[in-house]
Amino acid sequence: MQQAYEQQTFTQTDFTTTRLQSLEFDTCTFINCNFGNMDLTRFTFADCTFQGCNLALAKLEETALKTVLFKDCKLTGIDLSRCHTFLFSVNFDHCLMDFMYFGSNAMVKTKFVGCSIKEAQFIGTNLQQSIFDRCDLLMTTFRSCNLQKTDLRTAYNYAIDPQHNQLKKAKVSMQGLPGLLTQFQLDITP
Numbered sequence: 001m002q003q004a005y006e007q008q009t010f011t012q013t014d015f016t017t018t019r020l021q022s023l024e025f026d027t028c029t030f031i032n033c034n035f036g037n038m039d040l041t042r043f044t045f046a047d048c049t050f051q052g053c054n055l056a057l058a059k060l061e062e063t064a065l066k067t068v069l070f071k072d073c074k075l076t077g078i079d080l081s082r083c084h085t086f087l088f089s090v091n092f093d094h095c096l097m098d099f100m101y102f103g104s105n106a107m108v109k110t111k112f113v114g115c116s117i118k119e120a121q122f123i124g125t126n127l128q129q130s131i132f133d134r135c136d137l138l139m140t141t142f143r144s145c146n147l148q149k150t151d152l153r154t155a156y157n158y159a160i161d162p163q164h165n166q167l168k169k170a171k172v173s174m175q176g177l178p179g180l181l182t183q184f185q186l187d188i189t190p
Contacts, residue, residue, distance in 0.1 A: 003022075003023050003024070004023070004024040004025075004026065005023065005024070005025050005026070005028055006025075006026045006027060006028070007026070007027045007028065008025075008028050008029075009028070009029045009030075009031065010028065010029070010030050010031070010033055011031045011032060011033070012031070012032045012033065013030070013033045013034070014033070014034040015033060015034060015035050015038060016034055016035065016036060016037065016038050020043075022041070022042045022043060023043050023044075024043070024044040024046075025043070025044065025045050025046070025048050026044075026046045026047060026048075027046070027047045027048065028045075028048045028049075029048065029049045029051065030048070030049070030050045030051065030053050031051045031052060031053075032051070032052040032053065033050070033053045033054075034053070034054045035053060035054060035055045035058050036054045036055065036056045036057060036058065036074075037056070037057045037058065038055075038058050038059070039058075039059045039061075040058050040059060040060055040061075040063050041059060041060075041061040041062060041063065042061070042062050042063065043063050043064070044063070044064040044066070045063070045064065045065055045066065045068050046064070046066040046067065046068075046087075047066065047067050047068075048067075048068050048069075049068070049069045049071065050068070050069070050070045050071065050073050051071045051072060051073070052071070052072045052073065053070075053073045053074070054073070054074045055070075055073060055074065055075050055078060056074045056075065056076045056077055056078070057076070057077040057078070058078055059079075059082075060078060060079065060080065060082055060083050061082045062082065062083070062084050063082070063083050063084060064083070064084040064086070064087070064088075065080075065083055065084075065088055065089070065090050066086075066087040066088070066089060067087075067089045068089070068090050068091075069090075069091050069092075069093065070090065070091070070092050070093070070095050071092075071093040071094065071095070072093070072094050072095065073092075073095045073096070074095070074096045075092075075095055075096065075097045075100060076096055076097065076098045076099050076100070077098075077099045077100065078097075078100050078101075079100070079101045079103070080100065080101065080102050080103065080105055081101055081102060081103020081104065081105060082103075083105070085105070085106065088105060088106065088107075089110075090107070090110060091110060091111045091112075091113075092110075092111070092112050092113065092115050093111070093113045093114065093115075094113065094114040094115065095115045095116075096115075096116050097112075097115050097116060097117045097120060098116055098117065098118040098119055098120065099118075099119050099120060100117070100120040100121070101120070101121045101123075102120065102121065102122045102123070102125045103121075103123055103124065103125065104123065104124035104125060104126075105125055105126070106126045107125055107126060107127050107130060108126055108127070108128045108129060108130070109128070109129045109130060109131075110127065110130040110131075111130070111131045111133070112130070112131065112132045112133065112135050113131070113133045113134065113135075114133065114134045114135065115132075115135045115136075116135070116136050117132075117135050117136065117137050117140055118136060118137070118138045118139055118140060118157075119138070119139045119140060120137075120140045120141070121140070121141045121143075122140070122141065122142045122143070122145050123141070123143050123144060123145075124143070124144045124145065125142075125145045125146075126145070126146045127145055127146060127147050127150050128146050128147070128148050128149055128150065129148075129149045129150065129151075130147075130150045130151070131150070131151040132150070132151065132152050132154075132155035132158075133151070133154050133155070134154045134155070134156075135154075135155045135156075136155075136156060136157050137155055137156070137157050137158035138157035139157075139159075140158065140159075142158075142160045142161070142164075142165050143161075143164055143165070144164060144165065145165045145166070146165075146166045147160065147165050147166060147167050147170050148166050148167065148168045148169055148170065149168075149169045149170065149171070150167075150170045150171070151170075151171045152170060152171060152172050152173075152176055153171050153172060153173045153176070154173070155176065156175075156176070157179070158176065158179040159179050159182040160179060160180055161180075161182075162180055167180070
């Protein structure tokens with residue numbers, strides 16, 4: 001049976017120093033906690049907030065993330081494609097998300113605000129109506145993604161191939177248009 005925690009706040013807790021297995025957290029808040037390199041296989045986080053936490057290289061095999069907010073967190077090297085898909089819902093606010101893998105997750109209406117998402121991979125990801133607000137997408141791969149109605153107006157450094165992604169009614173700025181033409185190797189001058 002899973003051990004469950006409800007409506008608790010964990011502050012400056014180093015979870016890497018204790019052996020935890022298959023825990024369930026409901027409506028919990030984690031502030032400045034360390035989950036770096038931790039195996040979070042089959043953990044459940046429902047209606048939780050992570051603020052200022054380190055989750056770099058954490059293993060999320062069959063981990064349930066149900067309405068989870070990550071704020072000012074380090075999430076580098078995480079593979080979200082292994083998460084449990086039922087009720088999967090996440091949002092990111094000013095997070096370091098470099099080298100992440102998103103896979104074929106349904107991330108409809110996901111908000112990415114002020115995030116560094118460099119050299120990440122969105123492969124087969126459904127990002128319909130998502131928002132990339134002031135996000136750095138340098139060398140990030142988008143392949144076979146649904147980006148319909150996605151807002152990229154303030155995102156920068158992206159290269160998205162319209163031939164290999166669905167972009168119908170996506171919102172882009174004039175400054176972002178070259179990022180949709182990189183595969184043509186055009187010399188675009190302002």
